[in-house]
Amino acid sequence: MNWNDIKKSVSNFADKAGKKTEEIADLATIKLKMAKLSSDREVEFSRLGKITYTKLTATDDSRDAELTEGLSRSIEKIARMETEIASLKAEYEQKKQDAEAQKKAKKANQTEFGADEINTEVLDSFSDIE
Numbered sequence: 831m832n833w834n835d836i837k838k839s840v841s842n843f844a845d846k847a848g849k850k851t852e853e854i855a856d857l858a859t860i861k862l863k864m865a866k867l868s869s870d871r872e873v874e875f876s877r878l879g880k881i882t883y884t885k886l887t888a889t890d891d892s893r894d895a896e897l898t899e900g901l902s903r904s905i906e907k908i909a910r911m912e913t914e915i916a917s918l919k920a921e922y923e924q925k926k927q928d929a930e931a932q933k934k935a936k937k938a939n940q941t942e943f944g945a946d947e948i949n950t951e952v953l954d955s956f957s958d959i960e
Contacts, residue, residue: 853929860922864915871911878904 881904885897 864918
């Protein structure tokens with residue numbers, strides 16, 4: 831094994847590690863967005879409950895239109911958030927499936943110096959370098 835083979839193998843490994851890190855970061859970003867939307871949705875549910883309680887216990891009919899409008903706004907916000915959460919879940923699952931398909935395709939076409947696993951021959955050659 832010569833120095834160019836070692837450099838190529840290390841470079842391939844670094845490229846693969848970088849791509850894997852990017853995949854993980856993308857998935858984590860989507861998960862964080864989903865968590866934020868879920869939290870915002872829970873806040874909106876609380877707001878909706880408060881408005882509903884106020885509307886049901888109100889004795890002043892003059893606030894009825896205002897409360898009904900507040901209910902409608904909260905319901906619309908929740909519906910939008912649920913749609914966005916569903917979209918993010920679908921995107922997350924698609925990215926996971928794509929990553930798995932790429933992994934399987936690369937494994938099927940793996941070369942001698944593939945970076946799916948550390949090539950022990952390369953690591954052994956590093957121990958010979960002083």
